[in-house]
Amino acid sequence: MNRLSSTELSLLEMASLPRELFVRQEVMPSRHFFPPHQHDWHQLLYAVSGVLVVDLTGERYFIPPEQVIWLPRGCQHSVYTEYGADLKSLYVKAEYKGLSTDTACVLHITPLIRELILSAADFEINYSLQGYENDLVQLLLQSLARLEQSDRYLPWPVAEELAAMCSRLYLQPDNNQTTEQLAELLATTPRTLDRRFRRETGMSLKQWRQQLRLMQAIELLSTGQSITTIALELGYSSASPFIHMFREQFGISPAQYRKQKQH
Numbered sequence: 001m002n003r004l005s006s007t008e009l010s011l012l013e014m015a016s017l018p019r020e021l022f023v024r025q026e027v028m029p030s031r032h033f034f035p036p037h038q039h040d041w042h043q044l045l046y047a048v049s050g051v052l053v054v055d056l057t058g059e060r061y062f063i064p065p066e067q068v069i070w071l072p073r074g075c076q077h078s079v080y081t082e083y084g085a086d087l088k089s090l091y092v093k094a095e096y097k098g099l100s101t102d103t104a105c106v107l108h109i110t111p112l113i114r115e116l117i118l119s120a121a122d123f124e125i126n127y128s129l130q131g132y133e134n135d136l137v138q139l140l141l142q143s144l145a146r147l148e149q150s151d152r153y154l155p156w157p158v159a160e161e162l163a164a165m166c167s168r169l170y171l172q173p174d175n176n177q178t179t180e181q182l183a184e185l186l187a188t189t190p191r192t193l194d195r196r197f198r199r200e201t202g203m204s205l206k207q208w209r210q211q212l213r214l215m216q217a218i219e220l221l222s223t224g225q226s227i228t229t230i231a232l233e234l235g236y237s238s239a240s241p242f243i244h245m246f247r248e249q250f251g252i253s254p255a256q257y258r259k260q261k262q263h
Contacts, residue, residue: 017041019129021137022091023121027084034079042092042099043071044144046109046117049261050085051219054078056104058200060156060170062215063106064222065261067150068113070105077104083223088121098145107147116140154211157200161186169209173216174235179205214249217242221258230254 028050036055045052045068052063054071055078063069071077073094081087099105119136127133157163165182169175177185182205183193197205213234220230231242246254 017091017093018125019127019137020093020096021120021141022125023117023123024089024091025121026087026089028081028087030082030084032081032084036076036078038074038076039071039091040073041094042073042096043075044090044092045069045071045079046088046090046114047081048086048088048114048118050081050083050087050222052085052087053080053082053219055080055156058156058158059104059153061104061106061153062219064218066109067152068107068109068147070099070101070107070144072099072102072104075104082219088117090117090120092141096141098141100145106150106153107144108150110143110147113140113143113147116143152211152215154208154215155201155203157197159196159200162197162200166208166212169212170216173213173233176235210245213245217246217254218257221254222261227254 045054045063047063047065049065051065052061052069054061054063054069056075061069116136116139120140123133123137127137156166165186179190179194183190186193188196194205197203197208201208203211217230217234220233225233227243228239231239234242236242236245243253246252246257250257252260
């Protein structure tokens with residue numbers, strides 16, 4: 001896992017923004033990691049390609065190209081990508097009130113927002129406050145408030161032993177241990193484990209693992225691996241049950257999803 005040097009990280013710690021919106025863009029190589037940090041302004045993270053893994057306290061978000069994550073001022077977060085990502089990081093002045101939320105949230109991106117972000121990313125840092133560039137920035141900021149929130153994220157338990165279990169499951173996508181076996185490792189009963197897990201995450205352990213596999217499927221589909229290889233890596237016996245699960249959740253096959261994201 002590659003960590004940013006203090007010199008590189010200082011680029012994220014500007015005393016103030018030069019404009020109401022400042023876009024920082026970079027290509028993150030595979031297994032790149034921004035350590036926990038926070039800003040004195042709001043931030044919108046968007047991966048044009050690849051998948052971002054954003055960790056907050058008690059939550060982990062997988063952000064594919066059809067989503068963005070809004071991080072309000074002072075929200076501590078870390079960012080990681082397993083297979084690389086083309087990152088657009090939008091910094092927005094703290095005075096911005098378009099999104100009336102003081103907590104992080106995942107939003108569904110629209111084709112309009114995507115094109116506005118890509119255009120704004122090419123502006124000079126001190127873009128003109130008169131004319132086309134400022135008008136585009138204002139349209140982008142106004143449009144953010146119209147984006148719909150997504151419920152496709154992965155809550156992360158705070159309790160140390162549950163968090164450690166979830167980390168193991170994340171690092172071992174093909175782990176097919178049953179709830180009974182996981183409970184035994186924690187010296188508890190399946191019922192108690194599931195009750196504790198539901199209390200901390202709002203979902204059962206079974207639901208959580210399904211969501212984990214779905215998020216990791218999206219992540220793996222950004223690579224060149226075959227559908228069969230991805231299915232086996234996620235612990236499926238063959239491609240068929242994986243394709244069935246994916247189609248049930250998204251309404252399209254993994255191959256169709258991948259093709260859409262390549263355009």
